[in-house]
Amino acid sequence: MNLMQTHIPATARNAVALNTITYAIGQSAIGKILAARSHIGVCAILIGSGAEALEQDLASRFPGKVLVEDKAALCDDLAAIARFIETPGAGLDLPLDMRHGTPFQQRVWEVLRAIPCGATITYTALARHLGQPNGARAVATACAANAIALGIPCHRVVRTDGTLSGYRWGIERKRALLDKEAQI
Known part of the structure; x- marks a missing residue:
């Protein structure tokens, strides 16, 4: 040595x-x-x-x-x-490390990963899916805490009326991503 x-x-x-x-x-x-x-x-x-x-x-x-x-x-x-x-x-097939969120955030992120490309879900519907019918704000907070854009597709979550809101990286980027996915 x-x-x-x-x-x-x-x-x-x-x-x-x-x-x-x-x-x-x-x-x-x-x-x-x-x-x-x-x-x-x-x-x-x-x-x-x-x-x-x-x-x-x-x-x-x-x-x-x-x-x-x-x-x-x-x-x-x-x-x-x-x-x-x-x-x-x-698709985006990368191994993800989602440990850096609360248990609730991780549950939201898992559901988001199951949303097919080209589809959207509302904050309210996602909250209901998780058994929290009044949890739309908590779902929105979990989306905002997501550090793995695209891998955890929070851009696929929309308001109840279908309009876009609250994307950490800008509504224009959210719109561009959804428009591209709609072409599939």
Whole structure:
């Protein structure tokens, strides 16, 4: 063993790995996209106009995590996300890490993942599906807390009258995503 080599115990290496999120930023038809992965899977897909704002959003969503930019490691994820935006019928088959939400949020997100491409659901109908007929606001809050845009398709949730509302990454992007999915 080289005397200059630093020995890091396996438990410490594992702790660092468990606390690390790798991320990369790419371009898509609806703006810049940030993809981030934990050791479990994709934990964030963020959409925006500027890289710095996306990095700040990631840091605020995962306080205390070690954030490491690694475009090479995430180039396939970025390509899959950009392809999904252009051709939503192809699906977005990425392993997701949805642990960063409350149990209720996770239940909402699971139901959202079951909504077929091209379909929508209302906040009220989603709340009823979860056994909470008066929980439309709680569903909207869970959608707003979603860090995995597109992977958890909160853009498919609409008001009772069918109009668009409250998309974290902008109503224009929500409309563009739904319009593209309607073409399937």
